[in-house]
Amino acid sequence: MPELPEVEALAAFLQENAVGRVVTRVDLTSVQAIKTFDPPLSALGGLTLTGASRIGKFLDLDVSGLHLVVHLARAGWLHWRTALPPAPPKPGKGPLALRVHLSPAEDDTPPDGFDLTEQGTRKGLAVYVVRTTADVPGIARLGPDALSVDRDQFAALLAGRHGQLKGALTDQTLTAGIGNAYSDEILHTAKLSPFKSADKLTDDELVRLYDAMRTTLTDALARQVGQRGATLKGEKRSGLQVHARTGLPCPVCGDTVREVSFADTSLQYCPTCQTGGKPLADRRMSKLLR
The missing domain is CATH 3.20.190.10 (MutM-like, N-terminal)
Incomplete structure (x- = not known):
């Protein structure tokens, strides 16, 4: 997307x-x-x-x-x-x-x-x-643009959000512009689990998440603005560390990138970097293994 x-x-x-x-x-x-x-x-x-x-x-x-x-x-x-x-x-x-x-x-x-x-x-x-x-x-219905909010505004938005971080980042009424791919990348950079509650972040975790959002999006902009439309998709893929890289080594720690699948989408993450080494439950795989 x-x-x-x-x-x-x-x-x-x-x-x-x-x-x-x-x-x-x-x-x-x-x-x-x-x-x-x-x-x-x-x-x-x-x-x-x-x-x-x-x-x-x-x-x-x-x-x-x-x-x-x-x-x-x-x-x-x-x-x-x-x-x-x-x-x-x-x-x-x-x-x-x-x-x-x-x-x-x-x-x-x-x-x-x-x-x-x-x-x-x-x-x-x-x-x-x-x-x-x-x-x-x-x-x-859009919330403020993801690159226009300051750290205090971002903290206030998340403080009122009950739910997982992955869903909060992709909710366009909360902040606008982030989808499935960059939310995976932001959470990986911030070293946070996609299932962590958005309203339960510590001050340090909030700072890491905000800084990761800014860095991930501005770095992607720097790579892509100026490209022709035909090369944008390839440029996006070349900068991804975990999204759409299931089964490949994490470029940060070398652990295997894992996936959690839902009805019509999926997320990717690194257990070592984000979840203390513990794989997250994947309901689709659990059903297949029964």
């Missing part, structure tokens, strides 16, 4: 390559991706793309005062395209959900644009055309 660093990098790329261009046409190929009807997608045609920014994990494109807002969900992505074909794409064919055509960067050059795609059968990519970003329900 694209998280704060990837969406920030996509916004920076579009700021450099797309802002100032006219949106000449928008092709919708996945009806379920569009979540609004007023204004219609067609209202963007002929308007200029005037800004690109990030709000939590949402990508916000300002199009002459209207906002094309995108949430890439778990398997969505933005692909920059050159020399787009003039014929509209066929609906329901492949992962393409939406195509935005832009005016040429220079005279006598083919028009550019970008595709929004989503892999897999579970579709969560969401596109909104709104007059103000507050009209997007997910944005209206």
Whole structure:
């Protein structure tokens, strides 16, 4: 899932390559991706793309005062395209959900644009055309951005949260921008169990968690901002120490990275670094071993 660093990098790329261009046409190929009807997608045609920014994990494109807002969900992505074909794409064919055509960067050059795609059968990519970003329900519910809170604000947010740290970090109403991957990385850096209660942290643990959040996200931003969209996923994977590395050695201590699976997701952690050497219970594996 694209998280704060990837969406920030996509916004920076579009700021450099797309802002100032006219949106000449928008092709919708996945009806379920569009979540609004007023204004219609067609209202963007002929308007200029005037800004690109990030709000939590949402990508916000300002199009002459209207906002094309995108949430890439778990398997969505933005692909920059050159020399787009003039014929509209066929609906329901492949992962393409939406195509935005832009005016040429220079005279006598083919028009550019970008595709929004989503892999897999579970579709969560969401596109909104709104007059103000507050009209997007997910944005209206967001907590403060993960990189905007100071240490005291962060401590106050967690003090009122009853539940596990993993869930607290990924709760967008608490702090916005962190998803499954970076929450695993933050907890590993802070040397904290994902199952530890958010409201039971000591002062030292709070400092470690806050500093780990800042370091993990800012380091990822430094690696990714300036990259093209095609290389962002690889850059993200290259910086991960525990997430999606089940069975591999922890780069810090050498212990084997373990996994806990849930109904539709999983988390990864290092027992030595985070849980005093004790593996966490994995209900899925427990059932298989019965």
